[in-house]
Amino acid sequence: MTFHDKHGCTLGIGSDSMLPKLRNPTWCQRAIRALQKMIQVSEHHPLTFDVFRSYPTMVVERQRHVVEGGRCIIHPFSQFRNYLRHYFFPDLASCLPLTMILIALGCGIHYCFLIAHSLPVVCRATRIFSVVMDLRTLLQTMTKSIIVYRVVRHVLVYALIMHWFSCLIYLPPIINFYCYGSIPLGYNAFLGLKGQNRDITMVPVGERYLKALFISVSSFFGTGFSLVQVNLPAEILINSIVILLASMCMIYNVVFLLVTYLIVFNSSMQYQELMDQVEKYMRHKQFPLALKRRVRAYYDYRYQERYFKEERALQCLSEQLRNELSLHTCQNLLDKVAIFETLPPTFIGTLLACLKFEVYMPNDLIVRAGDFGDCMYFISSGTVAVYSSKGAEVCHLEDGDFFGAMALMVKDRKRFATVVAIEITQVYRLDADDFYGFVMDNRELFHHIEDQMMQRINKTVLVDDAYRREREWRASTGQNEPPARDARISSMADIHAVQAMEEQ
Incomplete structure (x- = not known):
C-alpha cells in the first residue's frame, strides 16, 4: 500500500464521502448525491496531497464541507467571486466588439482599429498563467513520470513560442496597414504578392501563416531563411529580433535535452565511467587477458550496464520497509531453501535483512x-x-x-x-x-x-x-x-x- 492509498475499512463506520445515507432514495436524489460525490475533494487530483498530508485528513475535509456547507459542498458563489476578482474583466474586455463600435461611430482613424484589435490579444495574454497551470495539472493526471511531464510540457511551450514568433513576423506590415490603410511595395516580396494594388486581406491566412512559420522554424533550428527576401528596415529589425530570441530558445532547448539525457541515462553513464576506471586499473596492473575477461564478465552480469549503489538507495528506508524489500529480492531463495519453510515470517524477515x-x-x-x-x-x-x-x-x-x-x-x-x-x-x-x-x-x-x-x-x-x-x-x-x-x-x-x- 502506497503512502496515499485508500484504507479498506471493514468496521462499517460509513462512506468516505461523509454524505448522509438516504433511505429509499428516488432516482433524482441518487443523481444529486452522485453529483455531490463527484465534486468533492478527490484523491485522484494530482495537487490534492500538496495540501493534505494523508488520506484521512482529506476525508476530514470532506466532512467539514458537508457539515458547514450543507448541500453545496463547494459553494458556487465562492468560485464566482474568485473568477470576478481575477479574470472576469480581462475576459469581458476581450469579448467587446470594439471594431464594430468604431465603425458605427464613423471613426476614420486607422490606429484606433489597431488598438481595438490588439486589446483582445493583450487581455487574453493574462490567461497564459492559468493555461500553464491547467496544462501542468492535466499532464500530472495523465502521467506519473516527471521526465514525460517535463518533455511534453517543453514541446508544447516550444510549439507555442514558434507560433508567437510566426505572428510577430507580420507585425510591421500589419502596423503599416492599420496606420496608413496600405502597405509599402517592399513588403510584396515578403508577403508573396505580385502587384502593389492588391490588398493584404486578399492573401489567404493559411498561406501567410505557413510562410511565417517557415521563417520561425528556420530561425529556431539555425538553418536561415535565404529563400525569403527582406528589404525594408522594419523587416530586417523584426527578423533580427526573431533570430536572436530563437537562438536563445535553441540554447535553452539544447541544455534541456542534455539535462534530460543525463537524468534518463545517469545509471548507464555511471556504469560506463566505472568500467573506464576498471579498464585503466587493469591496464596499470597489467592483468592477463583471461583475467580481464573474467572481470568484465563479472561487472556485466552484476550491474547489467546499469550502475547503482544499493546501500545508498536503502539507507533512508525504514527497517520494516527494508525487510519487505529483502523478502521480495530473496523470494527465489525462500522458495528453494527447505529450512526456511518451518520458520516464522518475522524471524525470516529479520534474518534476510542480514544477508x-x-x-x-x-x-x-x-x-x-x-x-x-x-x-x-x-x-x-x-x-x-x-x-x-x-x-x-x-x-x-x-x-x-x-x-x-x-x-x-x-x-x-x-x-x-x-x-x-x-x-x-x-x-x-x-x-x-x-x-x-x-x-x-x-x-x-x-x-x-x-x-x-x-x-x-x-x-x-x-x-x-x-x-x-x-x-x-x-x-x-x-x-x-x-x-x-x-x-x-x-x-x-x-x-x-x-x-x-x-x-x-
Whole structure:
C-alpha cells in the first residue's frame, strides 16, 4: 500500500464521502448525491496531497464541507467571486466588439482599429498563467513520470513560442496597414504578392501563416531563411529580433535535452565511467587477458550496464520497509531453501535483512579448506563443487543448498572443504555474528543445519578414504590408470551404506 492509498475499512463506520445515507432514495436524489460525490475533494487530483498530508485528513475535509456547507459542498458563489476578482474583466474586455463600435461611430482613424484589435490579444495574454497551470495539472493526471511531464510540457511551450514568433513576423506590415490603410511595395516580396494594388486581406491566412512559420522554424533550428527576401528596415529589425530570441530558445532547448539525457541515462553513464576506471586499473596492473575477461564478465552480469549503489538507495528506508524489500529480492531463495519453510515470517524477515548478496563467476574460489571461517552461504542460483581437503570432489550443490556452516560450529572455526563455483552463482552470505545471533538461538534451525553438515562430513571422510586408497594403489602398481572397478564400487557402497544408516 502506497503512502496515499485508500484504507479498506471493514468496521462499517460509513462512506468516505461523509454524505448522509438516504433511505429509499428516488432516482433524482441518487443523481444529486452522485453529483455531490463527484465534486468533492478527490484523491485522484494530482495537487490534492500538496495540501493534505494523508488520506484521512482529506476525508476530514470532506466532512467539514458537508457539515458547514450543507448541500453545496463547494459553494458556487465562492468560485464566482474568485473568477470576478481575477479574470472576469480581462475576459469581458476581450469579448467587446470594439471594431464594430468604431465603425458605427464613423471613426476614420486607422490606429484606433489597431488598438481595438490588439486589446483582445493583450487581455487574453493574462490567461497564459492559468493555461500553464491547467496544462501542468492535466499532464500530472495523465502521467506519473516527471521526465514525460517535463518533455511534453517543453514541446508544447516550444510549439507555442514558434507560433508567437510566426505572428510577430507580420507585425510591421500589419502596423503599416492599420496606420496608413496600405502597405509599402517592399513588403510584396515578403508577403508573396505580385502587384502593389492588391490588398493584404486578399492573401489567404493559411498561406501567410505557413510562410511565417517557415521563417520561425528556420530561425529556431539555425538553418536561415535565404529563400525569403527582406528589404525594408522594419523587416530586417523584426527578423533580427526573431533570430536572436530563437537562438536563445535553441540554447535553452539544447541544455534541456542534455539535462534530460543525463537524468534518463545517469545509471548507464555511471556504469560506463566505472568500467573506464576498471579498464585503466587493469591496464596499470597489467592483468592477463583471461583475467580481464573474467572481470568484465563479472561487472556485466552484476550491474547489467546499469550502475547503482544499493546501500545508498536503502539507507533512508525504514527497517520494516527494508525487510519487505529483502523478502521480495530473496523470494527465489525462500522458495528453494527447505529450512526456511518451518520458520516464522518475522524471524525470516529479520534474518534476510542480514544477508549480503554476492556473485561468483565460473571457477571462482569461494572458500578454501583450512581457512578461518567467518560466514556461511546460501545458494540462490547456480552450481558449486565441493572438494575435500585432499582434493577429492565430494558433491555438487545447487539452488537452495547452503555451505560453510560447519566452520562456525567448531571451536577452531577451520573450513573442512573447498568450494568452487562451476557456473555463474548467486549466493547470500550470512556473517558469523548474525549466525550466532539467529541460528544458534533457533534450536530447530540449528539442528537441521547440524544434521546436514554431519552428513557432508561423513561423506567427505569416505571420499577422502577412497581417494587415499586410489593414490596408494597407483603408487604401489606404478600405473597412472584409475584403480579397478571393484575398488570404486566398494568405496561408493560404503558411502551409500553410511547415508542409509543416517537416514534411518
